[in-house]
Amino acid sequence: MAKVKYFLGVMAIVMVMPIIVNAKDLSISAFKGDWRGNAISESNVSVTFPITSRDIDVSIKPDENGDFSITWRTLLRQKGVPDSPKESLKETTLTFVKTDSPNVWKDSTGGNVYAGDNIAWARLKKQTLTVYIMAISETGDYDMQVYKRTLNGVNMELDFTAIRDGVIRRTAKGRLTLNNY
Secondary structure (H helix, E strand, C coil), X not given: CHHHHHHHHHHHHHHHHHHHHCCCCCCHHHHXXXXXXXXXXXXXXXXXXXXXXXXXXXXXXXXXXXCEEEEEEEEEEEEEECCEEXXXXXXXXXXXXXXXXXXXXXXXXXXXXXXXXCEEEXXXXXXXXXXXXXXXXXXXXXXXXXXXXEEECCXXXXXXXXXXXXXXXXXXXXXXXXXXX
């Protein structure tokens, strides 16, 4: 009986593997909705708060042209004292418009990175929507934030990385669920 179960398990993997390998890019409409969850953040810039919990939510609204807006809110707990951290809410909204490249969007505001503005773009590959945000400081250093949001069944998984001049400063990993009303 154990050999039959093993054989069936191997066959299931062999049959599903071509579907996974040949998965096509989802459309931006697959990400539509209000997503809520939490994440764990790890930082190498804070001795007091090297690991923190954060509540996260994301709202993605595609339009009929294939453009989309995204708003994300993060309730941070990384200041104050560890036994009683202060909470602060950060919110970001961006609107992305299609480019000539398939599944690549640019920030509709088109900031000037050399004047201190952020630039942002988004890319959709298979089941992952990645948003990149970059800024250049007055001294020429760069800050980049990379938000990878991957649809996995009924969940959205977040993989966030903050980088300054090639050094990872903070990461966060979390899971969100669709919470449309």
